[in-house]
Amino acid sequence: MARKCAISGKGPMSGNNVSHAKNRTKRRFLPNLRTVRVTLEDGTTKKLKIAASELRTLKKDS
Template identity: 60%
Template sequence: MSRRCELTGKGPMSGNNVSHAKNHTRRRFLPNLQDVTLQSDVLGRSFKLKISNAALRTVDHRGGLDAFMAKAKEAELSPDALKIKKEIAKATAAA
């Protein structure tokens, strides 16, 4: 199970713990991932995704899952999210 956002591709970063004595030890900064269910207005169904808190705020800001997917870059999306994007695009083109 990867710790990667399905919508933005945000994943773990690495850095250092720095003690008061300036000793450096390696550490990982993990993204704030949440399991959420997002509703698609065009398709009329919901999808369970594992996304970062920042991506959830972006989805709300853009006006929902459909609007987010319209602007999302395909390189950042997970394979499941890419399928959702193509379904939404197909449904909006048909309507």
């Protein structure tokens, strides 16, 4: 499975490392993914990769 949130679809972003001399090199900003076990309506459980921000939203709603 890719580095992508199963709910929001957040994935890696690209940007620059900037040194003190303002030299720029490419870098990746990876999402803060957590593997969570989710119980579905039919009683089965499934593991999902969810961003930490989405996990906070889910806990707030329930």
